[in-house]
Amino acid sequence: MPKLTVVTREGQESTVEAESGLTVMENIRDNDFDELLALCGGSLSCATCHVHVDEAWMAKVGAPNDDEDDLLESSDYKMANSRLSCQIEMTDELDGLKVRIAPED
Amino acid sequence: MSGLGQERRLTARTRAKREASTISAELDQFDIAIVGAGHAGAQAAIALRGQGYEGRIGLIGDEPDLPYERPPLSKEYLAGEKPFERMLLRKESFWEERDIRLLPSTRIERVDARTHELFDAEGESIRYGKLIWAGGGEPRRMPCGSDAGLSGVHAIRTHADVQLLRKELAAADRIVVVGGGYIGLEAAAVLTRLGKHVTVVEAATRLLSRVCGAPISDFYERLHRAAGVEFRLNTMTDCLEGEDHHVRGVRLSCGESLPADLVIIGIGIVPSIEPLTAAGIDTANGVRVDAQCRTSDPDIFAIGDCALHVNAWADSAEIRLESVQNANDMAKVAAQVITGTPAHYDALPWFWSNQYDVKLQTAGLSMGYDDHVLRGSPDEGSFSMAYLKAGRIVALDAVNRPADFVQAQKLIRARASPSLAALADIEMPLKTLIPTS
Numbered sequence: 228m229p230k231l232t233v234v235t236r237e238g239q240e241s242t243v244e245a246e247s248g249l250t251v252m253e254n255i256r257d258n259d260f261d262e263l264l265a266l267c268g269g270s271l272s273c274a275t276c277h278v279h280v281d282e283a284w285m286a287k288v289g290a291p292n293d294d295e296d297d298l299l300e301s302s303d304y305k306m307a308n309s310r311l312s313c314q315i316e317m318t319d320e321l322d323g324l325k326v327r328i329a330p331e332d
Numbered sequence: 333m334s335g336l337g338q339e340r341r342l343t344a345r346t347r348a349k350r351e352a353s354t355i356s357a358e359l360d361q362f363d364i365a366i367v368g369a370g371h372a373g374a375q376a377a378i379a380l381r382g383q384g385y386e387g388r389i390g391l392i393g394d395e396p397d398l399p400y401e402r403p404p405l406s407k408e409y410l411a412g413e414k415p416f417e418r419m420l421l422r423k424e425s426f427w428e429e430r431d432i433r434l435l436p437s438t439r440i441e442r443v444d445a446r447t448h449e450l451f452d453a454e455g456e457s458i459r460y461g462k463l464i465w466a467g468g469g470e471p472r473r474m475p476c477g478s479d480a481g482l483s484g485v486h487a488i489r490t491h492a493d494v495q496l497l498r499k500e501l502a503a504a505d506r507i508v509v510v511g512g513g514y515i516g517l518e519a520a521a522v523l524t525r526l527g528k529h530v531t532v533v534e535a536a537t538r539l540l541s542r543v544c545g546a547p548i549s550d551f552y553e554r555l556h557r558a559a560g561v562e563f564r565l566n567t568m569t570d571c572l573e574g575e576d577h578h579v580r581g582v583r584l585s586c587g588e589s590l591p592a593d594l595v596i597i598g599i600g601i602v603p604s605i606e607p608l609t610a611a612g613i614d615t616a617n618g619v620r621v622d623a624q625c626r627t628s629d630p631d632i633f634a635i636g637d638c639a640l641h642v643n644a645w646a647d648s649a650e651i652r653l654e655s656v657q658n659a660n661d662m663a664k665v666a667a668q669v670i671t672g673t674p675a676h677y678d679a680l681p682w683f684w685s686n687q688y689d690v691k692l693q694t695a696g697l698s699m700g701y702d703d704h705v706l707r708g709s710p711d712e713g714s715f716s717m718a719y720l721k722a723g724r725i726v727a728l729d730a731v732n733r734p735a736d737f738v739q740a741q742k743l744i745r746a747r748a749s750p751s752l753a754a755l756a757d758i759e760m761p762l763k764t765l766i767p768t769s
Contacts (some may be wrong), residue, residue: 253418259426261378266656268401269418272409272684273691297735300741300763319496 231255232281236262236328245317251326252276252313262328274298276312277305281325288324290314304329318329325332359433361459362390364539364670365450367440368466368582370402370605372659374421376464377432379667389432390458392450393609395489398424399489403656405494406518407686411525412498416491430646443611445629450607464666465608465619465627465634469601469654474572475512482572484579485595504593505529505680508582510569512539514685515550516598520561520688531562533569533582543683543716545698548729551710555690557639564590600619603652605640615735616640618652623676624664633670644678645726645744646697657682682737684694693737696727696744705752708734716740728762739763 231254243258245251255263255276263277270329271294280288284310291299297316301303312326362379366373369391378390393399400419427434435458442451443463449456471487484504486497507523509516512534522532532539534555534653538549551561568585572595581589603618614628618640625633625641634658644650659680668675682692690713701719708715714732718725718740725748728740739762743750750765 250417256421258421259423259429261382261422261426261430264660266660267402267684270403270684270686272686272691272732273682294734298738300735301738 229317229319229324231258231317231321232323232325233258233260234325234327235260237327238329245321245324247317247319250313251278251310251315251317251324252311254317255312255326255328260328263312265267265313266332267313271295271311271314272296274311277302277311277329278304278312278326279304279310279329280310280315281327282308284321284324284326287321302329302332306331351718357613359390360433360457362433363461364464365390365392365460365462366464367450368468368636368638369399369436370659371421372468372663373464373466373658374399375660375663376635376667377429378422379664381430381432382671383671385667385671387461390435391427391432392428392435392438392440392458394437394706395492396437397489398422398427398434398436399654400491400672402489403684405491406488406515407522410488410498410519411496411522419677423504431698432597440607443607443613443632444768445611445613445632448631449750459587461631462670464637465605465632466636466659466663467604468655469603470553471597472600472602474569474599476599481577482574482579483577483645484574484593485572487597487599488519489601497594499757500594501526501528506590506592507594507596507597507600507725508533508583508590509533509765510582511598511600512536512563512565513542513598513600514540514683515595516689519596519598520556521559524556524559525563525688529562531564531592532556533564533567533584535566535568539565539696541754543672543694543698543703544552544729545701547668547710547717548692548731551715552687552733554710555688556701559687559688564628566747575756576621591759601637601654603640605638608632608634616650622664624669629677635659635666635668641677643681643697645680646699647651647721649699651697651699653681655681655683680741682741691734693730693734694727695737695740698723698727698729701726703752705713705755707756709734718755720749720752721724724745725750725755736755737761739766742766 228244234240245254264274267273286323399421439453440450494596509532520530570583570585573581581591609615619634637654665675665677685692698719716730716736719727730737
């Protein structure tokens with residue numbers, strides 16, 4: 228199983244065993260982090276699962292698509308490495324991925 | 333099967349009861365009891381722990397499942413595209429680790445506000461210090477009561493509703509959906525894609541009439557018709573017709589009968605508030621709450637679909653909102669107030685609806701609007717409709733235009749009064765219309 232490192236808003240870092248085939252959002256939620264709201268359940272209708280992807284991983288994870296980029300614009304904390312975690316599918320290639328949960332708007 | 337597997341299959345309540353019987357009688361006494369384990373109730377529990385609250389929390393729901401997301405019930409779950417496990421708001425271990433006691437399959441029927449007690453259907457009592465009522469609502473029934481006792485008649489509100497509906501789908505060809513609102517249309521989209529013959533009956537002259545302007549209604553009507561859905565607008569239903577205890581058709585008030593193998597009723601919900609009303613709490617079409625989500629009893633809060641509140645984005649009208657946004661934001665306010673952090677509910681409402689490949693996102697509340705303007709053309713399949721009241725933008729429906737949705741939220745929050753011409757100019761991003769102060 229690929230490993231996923233999550234940094235909380237308070238800066239606490241932990242590494243969990245992620246499940247391939249689920250999204251990064253679902254992996255964060257299922258590993259009991261409680262600060263990711265993910266209100267629309269991953270249907271690309273809000274921006275409440277916003278994460279900052281570790282720079283070293285941005286090339287592999289890739290940039291957001293147009294709709295996702297538009298939604299990210301709702302956040303005051305949008306950065307070049309911003310993604311909606313519901314739009315990143317966890318795969319073996321992403322073993323070791325590190326993301327930080329973006330501040331709440 | 334391993335012992336671990338069997339242990340996992342026990343419901344949370346069975347396990348909790350077993351533990352309670354050996355440790356203490358913890359299950360009948362909570363510092364904070366939350367009634368309703370939907371989005372609002374679950375989020376209230378999460379937010380309380382997030383605020384550092386350490387008292388005993390009980391999350392009481394009348395369904396057997398762990399707390400889950402309802403929106404997929406009329407969409408991906410009905411379509412069989414999303415397994416139920418992926419709709420759980422949190423895994424079972426989350427609730428255990430946060431020491432949030434789940435009491436599933438427990439229906440609270442009576443509240444004694446004086447003694448701070450809840451009573452379930454068996455008459456067993458649960459004591460509370462503070463109560464958060466997140467009871468949601470029950471699907472509105474057909475007015476003539478003819479849906480009683482017939483199989484093949486379905487609501488879409490709970491996991492069990494849709495499990496049963498899906499089971500009966502295989503043998504069904506003709507499906508009548510009563511109600512042309514979000515739920516009915518989302519279901520119609522899924523069912524027609526599954527190859528069913530779907531007819532939607534709507535009492536108003538157009539779809540989504542309570543929430544959207546006519547151009548949006550017309551767009552959705554064309555979208556559905558192109559997919560094969562039939563409509564009976566401006567049409568009242570009279571009664572359901574059955575044979576051998578199964579529904580066979582829907583009789584319209586004009587006398588005509590629409591044959592049906594299955595009927596879906598999507599005509600809204602009735603808020604679940606009777607126990608509070610009976611307890612003397614101030615209720616009307618919902619439980620009256622102040623900006624702190626507090627009811628007329630200082631120890632009882634109400635949140636989510638059933639909370640009747642004065643909404644800052646509705647010209648201070650008293651309304652209920654049935655949405656995930658409202659559930660979540662009210663839960664947060666109640667949790668903050670209870671833990672001593674000043675808070676008040678004034679979040680801008682937003683909604684979404686997915687039908688076919690079309691995403692509708694709504695910012696704000698359009699009720700009472702006196703002007704509107706389109707951005708882009710419905711024929712392009714990507715357009716928005718802005719609603720104005722006394723010159724101010726109060727809401728926007730974005731059809732496949734997430735940028736407009738996001739930027740309209742900022743415009744509405746800024747209480748901006750952009751010109752109709754500027755709003756209609758699709759080349760001009762809405763964010764450029766935000767007044768700089």
